[in-house]
Amino acid sequence: MYxxxxxxxxxxxxxxxxxxxxAVISAMRRVPxxxxxxxxLGHQAYGNGSLPIGFxxxxxxxxxxxxxxxxxDIQGGEKVLEIGTGSGYQAAVLxxxxxxxxxxxxxxxxxxxxxxxxxxxxxxxxxxKIGDGTLGWNEFAPYDRIIVTAGAPAxxxxxxxxxxxxxxxxxxxGKPDAxxxxxxxxxxxxxxxxxxxxxxxxPLIGQKxxxx
Ligand code: SAM
Numbered sequence: 001m002y003x004x005x006x007x008x009x010x011x012x013x014x015x016x017x018x019x020x021x022x023a024v025i026s027a028m029r030r031v032p033x034x035x036x037x038x039x040x041l042g043h044q045a046y047g048n049g050s051l052p053i054g055f056x057x058x059x060x061x062x063x064x065x066x067x068x069x070x071x072x073d074i075q076g077g078e079k080v081l082e083i084g085t086g087s088g089y090q091a092a093v094l095x096x097x098x099x100x101x102x103x104x105x106x107x108x109x110x111x112x113x114x115x116x117x118x119x120x121x122x123x124x125x126x127x128x129k130i131g132d133g134t135l136g137w138n139e140f141a142p143y144d145r146i147i148v149t150a151g152a153p154a155x156x157x158x159x160x161x162x163x164x165x166x167x168x169x170x171x172x173x174g175k176p177d178a179x180x181x182x183x184x185x186x187x188x189x190x191x192x193x194x195x196x197x198x199x200x201x202x203p204l205i206g207q208k209x210x211x212x
Pocket of ligand 1: 088091132150209
């Protein structure tokens with residue numbers, strides 16, 4: 001049953017959201033989204049909505065995951081830093097696209113739950129850390145790609161500083177109720193910025209983010 005629902009979700013992403021990146025489409029076809037939410041919500045996992053995952057947090061809309069994953073332009077083999085592990089779904093999609101993923105979650109229970117689930121599903125190329133992602137993860141920097149899955153007041157300088165040459169950083173920035181998706185690229189040591197209007201994200205809370 002879930003396979004049919006997942007296939008319908010992917011068709012909608014292609015037709016309604018215009019997602020064309022074949023690596024994103026095939027990754028989202030493979031990752032069992034229903035196991036990243038509570039079993040009681042499994043039947044809603046393939047609708048285009050965000051769902052609660054506890055602790056006041058949500059798993060992102062499939063469209064959000066598809067758009068952000070497409071903008072990251074993963075070819076395979078990239079080192080990716082994700083801020084905001086949440087359910088672990090976005091990290092699994094990036095791993096399916098061939099990325100080595102380092103993901104940080106500030107809520108200990110979510111980080112531990114996601115780590116256990118990702119290991120159980122065999123995603124051994126994902127490392128999960130509990131902490132304040134606004135500071136990045138210096139130990140493994142630089143990163144070819146950085147994705148922030150919560151809305152920030154500004155681009156945290158630590159993250160821009162941990163971006164590799166020819167790297168891309170995607171982050172929603174703006175007020176708590178309206179953000180733009182910022183795509184930052186680093187070429188010859190210089191950062192350039194493009195913005196894409198986008199839906200509301202949960203807040204990025206931390207030293208270089210919003211305060212609680
Ligand atoms: N990528 C997630 C998924 O696939 O389920 C979506 C996560 S949710 C939209 C955003 C997450 O960012 C929340 O779990 C929240 O706790 C986390 N978060 C917010 N501020 C953070 C910070 N400074 N460092 C790490 N995680 C943070």
